[in-house]
Amino acid sequence: MKIAIQGANMTIIDAILNDFFWRALLGGLGVALIAGPLGCFVVWRRMAYFGDTLAHSALLGIALSFLISVPLNLGVITTSVILAIALMLFSRNKTLATDTLLGILAHSALAIGLVALSFMPNVRIDLTGLLFGDLLAMNRNDLLWIYGGAALILTLLTVLWRGLLMSTIHEELARVEGVPVERLRLLLMLMFALVIAVAMKMVGVLLITALLIIPAATARRLASTPEQMAAMAVVFGFIAVAGGLSMSWHLDTPAGPSVVVTAFVTFLVVYGGAGRLSTRRSA
């Protein structure tokens, strides 16, 4: 009996995992789970452009992965991590403004990636899929990456939450109170690198930042503590993924952009609605 139930469960899970739509939904929800809280830090620390830069470098990571034949996810994570560390080192030298530096690195990484790919004529890759996402092509291996990454990131965020939040609120105060600010910044960047690597398949390198920022910004309108904002960002992320996939299914639109469009519509609705309800929450 027990075996039968287990068998039945297995069949249901198998059925779900065998269906591309359900795989896409599961993967999308997994990404939203980590994009919510991490997106809050992107918004709080004004790192939107930084996220873009890491995302653009992902394409370079893919090219390099093909070049030295390593798994794509690994190549992307490694490139993002190297770029994140390079950025940290460069930004200590204050000759160039951070946004200038990010602009240089973001577009150079993207361009070098595209050029490098053109030198590999035997490699057939779906460039549109890389740039704008190919959510419906998500396989079981991708799901493994997403949920493994999600487990790791959520654990890290829970453990490091107070320190991360303190160093976001007031870096010097945090430092005086013994928070290892630099180490946390590096860890946060590594988490960004990881989330970009796993989310790339879903929305593509050009739209990843949207998935980080829009749900977090939407949540800001309704939240009164940082924790509420992170939780609400997850919920808005879920709504964007579920809504976007339905839209893609019914209207035959590309999945990644549909997710971002849904997130944007939610943002407009929340800001419009909340604006009508109360005008006092101006901060």
Added chain:
Amino acid sequence: MSDALVAIENLTVRFGDRPVVDRVNLSLYRGDIITIIGPNGAGKTTLIKAILGIQAATSGRIIRKKNLVIGYVPQHLSLESTLPLSVRRFMLLSGRPLAECESALVRTGVSHLLDASVHHLSGGEQQRLLLARALARKPDLLVLDEPAQGVDINGQAALYDLIRQLRDELNCGVIMISHDLHLVMAATDKVICLNQHVCCSGYPADISHDPAFIETFGRPVAEALAVYHHHHNHSHDLHGNVVDSDHSSPAISHGGSHEDSHTGCQHDHH
């Protein structure tokens, strides 16, 4: 000297070639209130950042007492508007239990704001919140960077009064930067006039007579603080170098003494 909370020995901090803090000596004990005054760019903030341990020294030493708990009150809390934060949540981020956070808020007079958003606080309320945050940590040393900024004139006097009371209650040391000369002079125990180097230091009554003080802040300020009465103990040449100094002891404990390493002084002498 071993019971000093912080002992600074010959501290120099350079940004590039420019010495921002130049050979400063300073000891701070429990019960001390030391106020750092000085013109813009005098290195006041850099000095306290060095004391806090968030600014590396180019040379010299800073010796902190073992397990020293520092309560830091920064100039302001420039909170990103995208970050929702209530007073309660901000206080709890200190890692102290709610009861202690609440009593610290009561002590600084802002306990009624427990559920308010930090974004909606006035300048004075924000300063009192930051003070409560420092207080909740039960500090041995309280470091304040212009605590009365953005506070109205009555509030300023009350705030300095509160800092004195807290010093008595906690038996902690206090070091702060202030521009509120009239209030500082009335309220603080020791004053350091910083202009990269320690221009002069001592008790308010003595320091207002000090020529270095008058040079830095101008005669009107000094005259407003005390009846102007002094004779020069040294002069500056056209480059601002000391040509004749009586080389009195630089130690802060000697009231009204004049720092002997005076070569970097930028103020001109009349």
